[in-house]
Amino acid sequence: MNFVVFGAGSLGTLVGGLLAREHAVTLVARDPHATAVRESGLSVAGEFDFLVGADATTDGTDRRADCAIVTVKAFHTETAARELATGEFDAVLSLQNGMGNEDLLAAHLDCPVLAGTATYGAVLTEPGRVECTGIGEVVLGARDGGQSDPADRIGTAFSAAGIETTIADDMPRRLWEKLAVNAGINPTTALARVENGALRSGDAEEIAATAARETAAVARAEGVKLPDEDAVAAVRTVAEATAANTSSMRQDVEAGRRTEIDAINGYVVARGEKRDIDTPVNRTLAGLVKAWEQENGP
Ligand SMILES: NC(=O)C1=CN([C@@H]2O[C@H](COP(=O)(O)OP(=O)(O)OC[C@H]3O[C@@H](n4cnc5c(N)ncnc54)[C@H](OP(=O)(O)O)[C@@H]3O)[C@@H](O)[C@H]2O)C=CC1
């Protein structure tokens, strides 16, 4: 298959590099990263150790591929959607964190938009070089759930490239569960400046668990079966499995970058308001991170 990876920073470069071992891949990325990949290849380090050839460009318009994978931060999804709409794809797959990305993409595109989650850890360490900080899994499927031929084809292509992949028919529940994990872990670790493992005990654990319970309540009001216990268990499992991780939101805050708070806790608060469900912990966490962004963000 041939793939375009739109927004190849940390995660997109890792996924693109893994796919390029088996498929034709074009990264849509910023310079100097795009030029380095085009001229010297893409180096994948950490849990892997290989150099692979891939095409790379800074121009995301007029692209054609069997599949475009979207890996921009959530606040760039609208721009990505507009650029992708100038191209031709059999399907577009989001691997982003946060909610609302697939809807935004679908509003601009006339091909199937698939939902995905990724638990691989990735850090772009220098132009042309990405480090895999943890082997996880990609889960993908139809964004409204059910079977999907494009999801089957793309999932099979991911597996053929050695990416741990599950093709799922319950993506809405999986997206909400990942949202509960991110709503619990990301702002708590960003505000407290602690590693994910610090959320395994004490008040921080309870704050993260409460944010996850509120997220599950909103999910259920939206018709998604996500019991509180499952959402809390997912936070505990991820905090344990990624104990030494610096969450992406903590990385953003420490680097003075905009965060994905609007698509994570902000989304829970907004959907909760629509359903008359109070989400005080999510509102507090979102409010604090937004206050930081206003004072310190770009
Ligand atoms: N990194 C990880 O381990 C994981 C990340 N995720 C999720 O994946 C998504 C991406 O995260 P991550 O890879 O860390 O983020 P990055 O910021 O590293 O990567 C996104 C890249 O896309 C670039 N970009 C944005 N718009 C365009 C455009 N129009 N044309 C070309 N390039 C563009 C950005 O450039 P610029 O910075 O200049 O805007 C940036 O280099 C997020 O939703 C994140 O939560 C999920 C699981 C793991």
Ligand SMILES: CC(C)(CO)C(=O)C(=O)O
């Ligand atoms: C799963 C988790 C919390 C891992 O750090 C993550 O997705 C993130 O940092 O954004």
